Amino acid sequence: MHPINIDKSLIAPCGMNCGICMAYLRNKNKCNGCRAINTWNPKTRVECKIKNCQSLNAHGLEYCYQCNQYPCTLIKHIDKRYRARYNMSMIQNLNAIKDNGIEEFIKAENEKWKCKSCGGVINVHKDICSTCGKQRNTESG
Numbered sequence: 001m002h003p004i005n006i007d008k009s010l011i012a013p014c015g016m017n018c019g020i021c022m023a024y025l026r027n028k029n030k031c032n033g034c035r036a037i038n039t040w041n042p043k044t045r046v047e048c049k050i051k052n053c054q055s056l057n058a059h060g061l062e063y064c065y066q067c068n069q070y071p072c073t074l075i076k077h078i079d080k081r082y083r084a085r086y087n088m089s090m091i092q093n094l095n096a097i098k099d100n101g102i103e104e105f106i107k108a109e110n111e112k113w114k115c116k117s118c119g120g121v122i123n124v125h126k127d128i129c130s131t132c133g134k135q136r137n138t139e140s141g
């Protein structure tokens, strides 16, 4: 059981909510999120161009929107892919954090990705609840 409990440590520099990622939600070879330091590193995380971005790291930026190159080609590329495949937008997330602050964003994310049936977490990559397997937005509440 994964009752939804997104916190600040799960929001990646690119605006991705690691708490709803399939790599975070699985039990085997679980990823602890882009900001976590752990011994087992999923390839996607280690090779992530945003996580390894020179500008982010050189300036010690917390989120991409703080960068003077924002929105750069990298973030636009990943944003486009996620909008098309998973109906989610990093740029929209980053702008929400920029405009309303991280606390408000986290509050909204915990509502947005909470399974209406069991209170578990919706897996953004599979579009189903990671606990009960129900599809997202199929219940009116």
Ligand SMILES: [Zn+2]
Pocket (backbone or CB within 6 Å): 115, 116, 117, 118, 119, 120, 121, 129, 130, 131, 132, 133, 134
């Ligand atoms: Zn559920």
